[in-house]
Amino acid sequence: MTAVSLTDLSDLITPARLEAALRASFLVLVALPLALVAERVVRRWMVRKFSAQRALVVSKMIRYTGVSLVVLLVFRELGFSLAPLLGAAGIVGVALAFASQTSVSNIISGLFLIAENPFSVGDLIEVDGTQGIVISIDTLSVKLRTLDNRYVRLPNEMLIKAALINFNKFPIRRIDIHLGVAYRSDLREVRRVLTEVAARNRICLMEPKPLIVITGFGDSAIQFHYGVWVTQANFMELKNSIQEGIKKAFDAAGIEMPFPQRVVNWSSGPPASEPAPRSEEPVHADGAHDETTPDRGVAPR
Helix, strand or coil: CHHHHHHHHHHCCCCCCCCHHHHHHHHHHHHHHHHHHHHHHHHHHHHCCCCHHHHHHHHHHHHHHHHHHHHHHHHHHHHCHHHHHHHHHHHHHHHHHHHCHHHHHHHHHHHHHHHHHHCCCCCCCECCCCCEEEEECCEEEEEEEECCCEEEEEEHHHHCCCCCEECCCCCCCEEEEEEEEECCCCCCHHHHHHHHHHHHCCCCCCCCCCCEEEEEEEHHHHHHHHEEEEEHHHHHHHHHHHHHHHHHHHHEEEHCCCCCCCCCCCCCCCCCCCCCCCCCCCEECCCCCCCCCCCCCCCCC
């Protein structure tokens, strides 16, 4: 039985099968590590050229694609037919696509976000009234940390469909302040004071120039739109300091910022248009009232 077993074993281990096993081992021991090394190289390169989040997503795609390709090649080298496997994978894929349409839509939307790159990790964005700092960009959703330290998860599909505001996309921002001055104020003096307020503030940018525009005539004041430019890092500091500077400068120049006023007329008597009340009792010539005779429009006998 030992001789028969060795003969059967020699029939199983043929040169062709041994060569296929060696190729499969090469794929596992060499091709798979190379795919993982390529993933790391691409990730480091993309971190330098692009954002860290984009590098993470692309490196994941390279890893999954490389591992899947190596597994399929190993199966082919070992003599497995890939046609039934691919057919079954296609059927399973269609079933999963119908069962998880929302997830597939979010994945596709995530790819569009990566390609378009409307924001990066650390940016302050606003989506459909929700404002927060981006802490993660994944294939299914984007995670935000709101300014009051709450965690918000937004599906990628929502970010594709809704209007998105990125407050940190550009290096500088404008602070818009709406204020009013009294009608008796000298408008040229108001412009001069506002220009000096911006020039004296050390973090306020003078290029682009401050915006000073009369927007209308209100009930009790002439309305101004005052816009000053600042870098992203100094936005909140200037938002406070510039308004303090406006108040001090207006007080020093004698420029009044009036508040709405209302005039109320008060009268203790009835309006002049109303007739005086008439007495229901008849009155004699001497002014005395007749308590016994009703008022029927006929003089008493």
